[in-house]
Every structure is written in structure tokens, then in C-alpha cells.
Amino acid sequence: MVETNEWQQEQARLNQVSDEIEAQLVTANKDFEQAHAETYAVETNYGANTSINTFEEDDAMETNAEIQQQRNIVARVTETEQIMAKMVTTLHSLQASPYFGRVDILEDGDPDTLYIGLASLQDDQGDFLINDWRAPISGIYYNGALGPVSYPTPMGDQKADLKKKRQYTIEGRHIINMFDTDVTIGDEMLQYALGQQNDATMHNIVATIQQEQNQIIRDTTSDLMVVQGVAGSGKTSAILQRIAFLLFHARENLNSDQIVLFSPNRLFSSYIADVLPSLGERNMRQVTMSEFLSARLQGLTVQTLFNQYEQDQERPQAIRQQLQQALESADLADALANYLTQLAAPEIAFVDVYFQGEVWFSKDDFVTYFKTLPTAYAMMDRIIQTKQHFLEVLQTQILDLRQADWVLDALNQLDDAEYHRLLDEDIDALVQADVNMDETVDQVATAYLKEVFQPLDDAIYNSQFIDIYQQFSDFLQYLARTEYAGIEQKWWMTKEQRFAHQLEQHAIDYEDVVPVLYLRDLMTGSGTNQFMQYVFVDEMQDYAMLQMLYLKHAFPYAKFTLLGDAEQALFRAVQTPESLMQAYQDAFQVKKHRLIKLNKSYRSTQQIMNFAKALLPDGADIQTFQRPGTKPQIRQVEASQVATTLADMVHQLQTTQKTIAILTKTQTQAETVSVDLTDQGIDHQLLDADDRSRQADILVMPIYLAKGLEFDAVIGYDVSQMNYPDTDSTGLLYTLASRAMHELMMISIGPVTQLINAVADTVDIID
Numbered sequence: 001m002v003e004t005n006e007w008q009q010e011q012a013r014l015n016q017v018s019d020e021i022e023a024q025l026v027t028a029n030k031d032f033e034q035a036h037a038e039t040y041a042v043e044t045n046y047g048a049n050t051s052i053n054t055f056e057e058d059d060a061m062e063t064n065a066e067i068q069q070q071r072n073i074v075a076r077v078t079e080t081e082q083i084m085a086k087m088v089t090t091l092h093s094l095q096a097s098p099y100f101g102r103v104d105i106l107e108d109g110d111p112d113t114l115y116i117g118l119a120s121l122q123d124d125q126g127d128f129l130i131n132d133w134r135a136p137i138s139g140i141y142y143n144g145a146l147g148p149v150s151y152p153t154p155m156g157d158q159k160a161d162l163k164k165k166r167q168y169t170i171e172g173r174h175i176i177n178m179f180d181t182d183v184t185i186g187d188e189m190l191q192y193a194l195g196q197q198n199d200a201t202m203h204n205i206v207a208t209i210q211q212e213q214n215q216i217i218r219d220t221t222s223d224l225m226v227v228q229g230v231a232g233s234g235k236t237s238a239i240l241q242r243i244a245f246l247l248f249h250a251r252e253n254l255n256s257d258q259i260v261l262f263s264p265n266r267l268f269s270s271y272i273a274d275v276l277p278s279l280g281e282r283n284m285r286q287v288t289m290s291e292f293l294s295a296r297l298q299g300l301t302v303q304t305l306f307n308q309y310e311q312d313q314e315r316p317q318a319i320r321q322q323l324q325q326a327l328e329s330a331d332l333a334d335a336l337a338n339y340l341t342q343l344a345a346p347e348i349a350f351v352d353v354y355f356q357g358e359v360w361f362s363k364d365d366f367v368t369y370f371k372t373l374p375t376a377y378a379m380m381d382r383i384i385q386t387k388q389h390f391l392e393v394l395q396t397q398i399l400d401l402r403q404a405d406w407v408l409d410a411l412n413q414l415d416d417a418e419y420h421r422l423l424d425e426d427i428d429a430l431v432q433a434d435v436n437m438d439e440t441v442d443q444v445a446t447a448y449l450k451e452v453f454q455p456l457d458d459a460i461y462n463s464q465f466i467d468i469y470q471q472f473s474d475f476l477q478y479l480a481r482t483e484y485a486g487i488e489q490k491w492w493m494t495k496e497q498r499f500a501h502q503l504e505q506h507a508i509d510y511e512d513v514v515p516v517l518y519l520r521d522l523m524t525g526s527g528t529n530q531f532m533q534y535v536f537v538d539e540m541q542d543y544a545m546l547q548m549l550y551l552k553h554a555f556p557y558a559k560f561t562l563l564g565d566a567e568q569a570l571f572r573a574v575q576t577p578e579s580l581m582q583a584y585q586d587a588f589q590v591k592k593h594r595l596i597k598l599n600k601s602y603r604s605t606q607q608i609m610n611f612a613k614a615l616l617p618d619g620a621d622i623q624t625f626q627r628p629g630t631k632p633q634i635r636q637v638e639a640s641q642v643a644t645t646l647a648d649m650v651h652q653l654q655t656t657q658k659t660i661a662i663l664t665k666t667q668t669q670a671e672t673v674s675v676d677l678t679d680q681g682i683d684h685q686l687l688d689a690d691d692r693s694r695q696a697d698i699l700v701m702p703i704y705l706a707k708g709l710e711f712d713a714v715i716g717y718d719v720s721q722m723n724y725p726d727t728d729s730t731g732l733l734y735t736l737a738s739r740a741m742h743e744l745m746m747i748s749i750g751p752v753t754q755l756i757n758a759v760a761d762t763v764d765i766i767d
């Protein structure tokens with residue numbers, strides 16, 4: 001504990017800092033209002049100016065220049081307003097809790113004291129009253145034990161002697177608690193943070209980041225970082241703080257649109273949505289794998305990972321699984337490349353391209369042109385060349401059509417506004433700037449024809465002269481011929497038939513999507529996004545290697561951070577972190593890679609984690625955070641008692657807990673539970689893969705949708721031998737148990753699964 005007079009000194013300092021925050025807030029509010037008024041005035045003015053006469057040609061040009069100028073002004077004032085708004089928000093969050101840490105250092109013999117908070121604050125002398133937690137020097141707070149430490153500076157590492165490290169819980173102007181710690185961030189703070197009740201969204205952890213998490217957060221050099229962390233070890237928390245860190249670190253060159261997070265499900269997106277804003281940053285882009293893939297295959301219903309799982313529960317088939325694995329392995333990328341090398345012109349699935357109901361360019365046109373290209377060129381280069389050729393042909397056709405009667409007729413029908421709009425269209429170098437009457441007509445005709453032919457131009461630009469689905473069928477036949485992955489020809493042919501059948505229904509199986517996209521991109525040179533700088537994948541164990549490779553292909557310049565827990569693999573086999581890292585390294589071919597393991601679990605009480613880890617063969621490696629609770633409990637019941645037992649459990653938990661999730665193995669079981677709860681008069685929300693937010697405190701969902709989420713209490717539904725028959729179910733049970741923060745109950749219809757019986761000393765089983 002800290003001495004009373006020191007406490008008084010700290011309180012006095014806090015008062016001073018709080019006064020400064022309030023004073024700055026008054027000024028910032030004024031500045032914001034002024035900026036807001038200016039934006040409003042400029043926008044109103046801008047609106048009025050755009051209605052200037054645009055019918056006369058000279059006016060139109062003048063208006064254009066003026067509009068551009070006005071736009072620049074609006075952009076400038078809006079940006080000022082946004083900066084002011086951000087400043088106000090930052091000061092408000094500092095007002096709520098100015099800082100949470102302090103370090104006293106000796107640097108080259110000079111003592112210095114730094115206070116660390118959510119953002120930095122300077123007084124009018126330019127002295128730092130609070131240092132941003134992301135500033136290089138603040139790293140000492142998270143990393144160093146007392147004694148010699150160092151922190152990065154532009155001139156290299158700076159050495160210092162860390163004399164004191166102090167933690168605070170501050171609410172507004174009041175110090176609630178504070179104490180000194182000598183090693184990393186002490187347990188007391190964590191105990192307090194972790195003992196809190198859960199609400200629907202995740203909180204930031206900046207005040208209590210642990211040393212091993214800090215390595216993930218502050219890494220700026222790895223091209224590929226793989227984090228294997230046990231359930232509840234703070235992987236998700238660490239990546240969100242990492243994003244905030246990166247945005248601070250590379251402020252000039254990075255914005256949140258250049259960061260994408262692949263999240264396990266839609267609920268997860270809303271669960272983490274508040275963390276970055278609470279750190280004063282905008283959210284990164286978030287997408288699920290299914291959404292990302294669907295967006296790239298428009299027009300087809302893409303089966304989701306969850307549908308695939310539900311379907312496999314109904315009819316697991318060895319062959320089906322083998323085919324799936326073959327289509328999802330990294331080797332398939334090589335098979336695709338080999339297939340394309342041996343592909344001859346007649347086997348390319350060229351198709352007629354229609355425009356306004358007629359064949360505009362025929363399949364034969366494409367084949368004929370394609371055959372003229374040297375076979376020494378790569379397939380992709382020949383397809384790109386073909387595309388460019390037909391785009392040029394179309395340009396020539398457009399120019400030739402300018403004097404066509406139907407075009408001149410159409411131009412005559414245009415009203416003045418339309419005519420001038422077309423005249424203003426950018427039609428590259430096709431028309432000279434020096435305008436005379438004939439050329440003006442040509443210019444308008446060209447712009448008009450460009451618009452008319454835009455869909456055709458788009459179709460060629462997007463390589464729609466190749467039917468990629470037909471090509472994929474051909475690829476499957478190729479795999480059949482070569483008995484790829486040791487699977488007999490006839491089974492590959494069933495896959496090909498299934499693909500064709502699904503296509504007729506405008507659908508596609510999950511495992512086919514990436515191979516189709518890969519094939520398309522390898523043939524046509526499309527599908528890459530050069531703008532994205534960071535890609536984060538949470539729950540990486542749920543994705544196939546080919547999917548990861550495809551992400552690398554799609555975001556060639558991005559640095560990747562992949563996080564997961566091999567033990568929570570619900571959809572594929574468990575792999576050791578080292579073998580996974582090796583596989584990624586081989587696949588990604590990057591220079592700087594790093595594997596970080598997090599073995600300490602923070603989420604659940606010790607009793608819950610003792611149960612969860614006992615389920616795993618290597619569970620002994622998991623360290624639990626010492627937070628006491630009650631032993632998990634299982635009630636073994638008859639089918640007829642399920643509804644009432646569930647109701648009893650819910651009522652009992654409700655007396656102490658806020659959020660309660662009833663987790664099932666499948667969606668169908670979740671629906672059954674929901675009916676039972678309704679019969680028992682218990683209000684709840686039944687969630688499925690399409691849900692984006694939780695709206696109730698009592699939730700029912702399959703375990704796979706609870707991925708990445710946490711609840712105050714969990715009720716595991718039907719942990720019987722029937723439902724969880726063998727070790728394939730271990731990952732499910734482990735995930736289920738580790739979602740609970742404070743209490744875990746389970747219900748078993750008939751005898752409890754062997755997997756739990758084997759660890760019966762960690763639970764109370766009640767008959």
C-alpha cells in the first residue's frame with residue numbers, strides 16, 4: 001500500500017491534472033463549435049453555388065473550377081471539425097479517468113516521473129502531464145521489472161533505471177485505489193478487472209496489459225505473426241490494442257481502412273465494436289470469411305462454414321471429408337498452377353459475350369485471338385492480353401459508331417442538361433480540348449456511347465468471356481484423371497456432379513469457393529487488393545490453409561497477424577503451434593515471422609479452467625489466473641426433466657449473474673432449448689449465424705457461434721455420452737466451458753459423456 005501523505009500528494013496532483021483537463025475541454029468545446037459553424041456555413045454556401053447556370057458552355061467550365069475549389073474548402077473545414085471533435089472526445093475520456101499508471105525513472109542521472117493514460121496531455125509549457133500508453137517510453141510500464149530498462153527512440157534504444165511503478169484506479173477526480181508493484185502489472189488490478197460482470201461488449205485492457213500480451217501489441221516488424229493462445233488468454237484483446245498501437249505508431253501512413261479483421265462470426269463483430277472507439281480510434285474493417293468470399297462470388301449463395309458443419313453432423317462421410325480436405329489443402333494451389341500450365345486453347349471455357357440480346361463477341365473470336373498469342377507466355381498473361389485486345393476493339397467500335405444514325409437520333413433527343421453533362425464527361429484523349437462544333441458532337445457521341453457500352457466494357461474488363469464455373473468443372477475432371485490426393489476417379493466425378501448440381505441452384509459448397517476464386521484469379525490476374533496494410537485473422541484454427549493462402553494472394557502487401565487456439569478447433573484437426581507456424585511459413589514465404597504463445601488464461605475462474613484444461617490431453621500446460629469460484633456442476637436428468645431443470649438453473653444463476661448463455665452442439669438443439677425456455681416462461685434470445693447482436697441477457701446458441709465470446713455464466717446443454725461420444729468432441733466441450741467467466745453448469749440427458757467422466761474430480765455430478 002502507499003503511505004497516507006503520498007496518497008495526499010497523488011490526490012493533489014490528480015486535482016491539478018483534472019483542472020487542466022477541464023480548462024482544455026472548455027477551449028476545445030469552443031473550438032469545436034466554431035469549426036462546426038464554419039462547416040455548416042461553407043456547406044450551405046457550397047449548396048447554393050452549385051445551382052449556378054450550367055447550360056451555357058463557358059459557365060459550365062467556370063462552375064466546374066469553382067465546384068472543385070468549394071469542395072476543397074469543404075474538405076478542409078470538415079477535417080478541422082473532425083480533429084476538434086476528436087479532441088473533445090479524448091478530453092472527455094481523460095476526464096473520466098486521467099491515468100492508470102506511473103513510472104519513475106533515472107535517465108543519465110536525471111530523475112523523471114511519467115504518468116500513463118489513454119491519451120497524452122500537455123500543459124501550456126509543452127510538458128507532458130499524461131503520456132499516451134502507446135508512446136515508446138510507456139512501454140517500460142508494461143515490460144520492465146524495477147531496475148535497468150530500455151525503450152526505443154529514433155536514435156536507438158535509450159537505457160534507464162526504473163525506480164518505481166505505480167498503478168491506479170481513478171474515477172473522475174478520485175483515486176479509488178493505488179499501489180506499487182515491482183514486476184509487471186500486479187494481480188490486484190487484474191483481479192478487480194476480471195471480477196467484473198460481463199456486458200454485451202468487450203472492454204479495452206490498456207491499464208492491465210500483461211508483458212507477454214505487450215509483445216504482440218508493440219511488434220512493428222513481423223510480416224507474419226502467429227499467436228497460439230489458450231482460451232481466454234487475451235488474444236482478441238491483444239489484437240485490438242495492437243491495432244490501436246499501430247494506428248498511433250504509423251499515424252501518417254496508416255488509417256483504419258487499411259486494416260481488416262477476419263472475425264469468426266457476426267456476433268463477434270458487435271461484441272468487439274466498442275474497444276477501438278474507447279481508445280480514441282476508428283474501427284478497422286471487419287468481415288467474416290463467408291462474407292468476404294461471397295462478395296467475391298456475386299450471384300451465388302455461398303455455403304457457410306456453419307452450414308457445412310451442421311450438414312456434416314447429419315451425414316458424415318469418409319469420402320466427402322477426404323474430398324473436402326483435398327480441396328482445402330495448400331497443395332491445391334500447386335495443382336491449380338499445374339493444371340493451368342497444361343491447359344490448351346480449346347479447353348479454356350471461353351463463352352460468347354452478349355450485348356443487348358446479341359452475341360457481340362463470340363466464343364470463336366476469343367479462341368481465334370487467343371491462339372495467336374505465343375504459348376511461351378503464362379496463361380494469365382495471355383488472358384490479360386486477350387482482355388486488352390477486346391477492350392481496344394470495343395473502343396474502335398465506339399469511335400466508328402459516332403456518326404451512326406441511331407446515335408445522332410439519340411443525341412437529338414437529349415435535353416440541354418443531359419447534353420452538357422455528357423460534354424463534361426471525362427473521355428480521355430479521344431477528343432481534343434480545342435472545341436469546334438463537329439468535335440463537340442463527336443465528344444458528346446463518344447461519351448454517350450461509352451455509357452451505353454459500359455456494361456459490355458465491364459464484362460470484358462472482368463474477364464466474363466471465360467465461364468469460370470465451367471472451367472472449374474474441367475479442373476475437377478483433371479483432378480479425377482490424375483486421381484488427385486489418392487482419391488479415386490469416380491469420387492472426383494461425384495464431386496464434379498455435385499458442383500454442377502449446386503450451380504444450377506445458384507449455390508456453391510464452402511470448400512469449392514476458394515479453389516474457384518483462386519482459379520479465376522490465377523487465370524485472369526485479378527482479385528488482389530494492394531491497399532490493405534494489415535490483415536488480422538482471429539480463430540485461425542477454423543480456416544483451411546488454402547483459405548489463408550488465398551488471403552495472402554488477395555492482400556499481397558499486407559502484414560499478417562494470425563491468432564488462434566489449436567484446442568478450440570471445431571471444424572478441422574488440431575495441429576501443434578510449431579507445425580502450424582512451419583506450415584504458414586512455407587506457404588507465406590515471408591522473411592520476418594514470429595510465433596508467440598500465450599499460456600495463461602484470464603477469463604474464467606480457477607475452478608472452471610481446471611475443468612476445461614483437464615479435458616485436454618496437454619491441458620496441464622495451461623496456467624490459470626487465481627480467481628476463485630465454484631466448481632462446475634452437472635445435472636444428469638431424464639429427457640422429460642430437461643425443461644424444468646434448465647429453468648431451475650437459469651433462475652439460480654440469475655440471482656448472481658447477468659449474462660447467461662445456454663450453449664448447444666447444433667442449431668437444431670438450440671431451437672429445442674428455445675422452445676423449452678419459452679414453455680417455462682423464460683425470456684431469451686435464440687441466435688443463429690445471421691444475427692449481428694445480442695439483445696437479451698439470456699442467450700441460446702450453438703457453441704460455434706459463441707466462438708470468441710464470453711458470458712458471466714454458461715449452461716452446457718446435453719453433455720451426454722450420446723451427444724459427445726468421442727474425442728472428436730473434446731474441442732467443443734473445451735470451447736463451451738471456457739466461454740464462462742464466473743459460473744458453469746451443465747445438463748446431461750442420460751449418462752454423462754466419458755470425456756467428462758474421465759475428469760470427474762473437477763466437476764460435481766448430480767444424479
Ligand SMILES: Nc1ncnc2c1ncn2[C@@H]1O[C@H](COP(=O)(O)OP(=O)(O)OP(=O)(O)O)[C@@H](O)[C@H]1O
Pocket residue numbers: 190193194203205208209210213229230231232233234235236237238565602603707708709710738
Ligand atoms: N491483461 C488483461 N487485463 C484485463 N483483462 C484481460 C487481460 N487479458 C485478457 N483479459 C480478459 O480476459 C478475457 C478473455 O480475453 P480474450 O477474449 O481477448 O481472450 P482470447 O484469447 O481471445 O479468448 P478465446 O480464444 O477463448 O476466445 C476478456 O474478458 C479480457 O478482457
